[in-house]
Amino acid sequence: MQLVVARIGRAHGIKGEVTVEVRTDEPELRLGPGAVLATDPASVGPLTIEAGRVHSGRLLLRFEGVKDRTAAEALRNTLLIADVDPQEMPEDPEEYYDHQLMDLDVVLADGTEVGRITEISHLPSQDLFIVERPDGSEVMIPFVEEIVTGIDLEAQRAVIDPPPGLIDDRAVIDSSRDED
Numbered sequence: 001m002q003l004v005v006a007r008i009g010r011a012h013g014i015k016g017e018v019t020v021e022v023r024t025d026e027p028e029l030r031l032g033p034g035a036v037l038a039t040d041p042a043s044v045g046p047l048t049i050e051a052g053r054v055h056s057g058r059l060l061l062r063f064e065g066v067k068d069r070t071a072a073e074a075l076r077n078t079l080l081i082a083d084v085d086p087q088e089m090p091e092d093p094e095e096y097y098d099h100q101l102m103d104l105d106v107v108l109a110d111g112t113e114v115g116r117i118t119e120i121s122h123l124p125s126q127d128l129f130i131v132e133r134p135d136g137s138e139v140m141i142p143f144v145e146e147i148v149t150g151i152d153l154e155a156q157r158a159v160i161d162p163p164p165g166l167i168d169d170r171a172v173i174d175s176s177r178d179e180d
Contacts, residue, residue, distance in 0.1 A: 001099055002038060005030040006080040007016075011072035017060045018072045021125065023122075028057060030082045040079040041116070047080065096151060105157040106131050106141065109149065114167055115139065129158070139167050 005027075009019035024030045031052060039045030048064040053143045066072055084097070106114040106129065120131035120143070127143040141147060141160060150159040160167075 001084050002081045003036070003084050003097065003099065004040075004079050005082045008075045008078045008080065011069045011074060012055070012060050014069045015062070016066040016068055016072045018075055019061045020059050020061050022059055024082075031061065031080075035082070038081040038083070040081060044078050047075075084145065100153055101129070101151070101158070103156070104151070107157055107159055109159055109161055117158065126164060141166070
């Protein structure tokens with residue numbers, strides 16, 4: 001299975017280094033020296049990582065055969081793709097790869113069907129499950145411990161305990177205005 005692990009940003013310096021936007025929780029495993037990565041667009045790769053370092057909080061990579069700023073800049077916006085065994089699990093038992101969560105059935109604790117995960121959105125503050133409901137509408141479920149109470153990969157389901165109003169219209173709105 002192929003997973004996007006990074007996107008190449010701008011060139012850094014004059015010796016062929018590039019900044020990368022990391023899209024994996026395991027950059028030391030996926031983006032280490034010697035790693036050979038497929039690319040999108042495919043015509044750019046495969047690329048082999050020659051060296052990497054962190055500079056001012058950003059990961060910088062240098063690829064074999066990319067020796068100057070012009071060559072590095074030509075790689076801008078290229079996606080780096082790693083081959084991952086579909087059976088491989090993250091080290092932390094509380095972590096999951098996106099492909100493991102896709103198409104899971106989403107249910108309430110009592111078994112009531114909510115829908116199916118069709119997309120996972122990675123936002124700066126938290127991840128969101130985009131869940132397609134049986135009627136075709138979509139609902140966004142924050143992937144946080146307080147709401148997603150369990151993931152059962154064998155049963156292919158995610159159990160949620162949503163607050164009122166997240167998946168229905170039962171929200172109670174308090175107002176400080178006096179009722180006339």
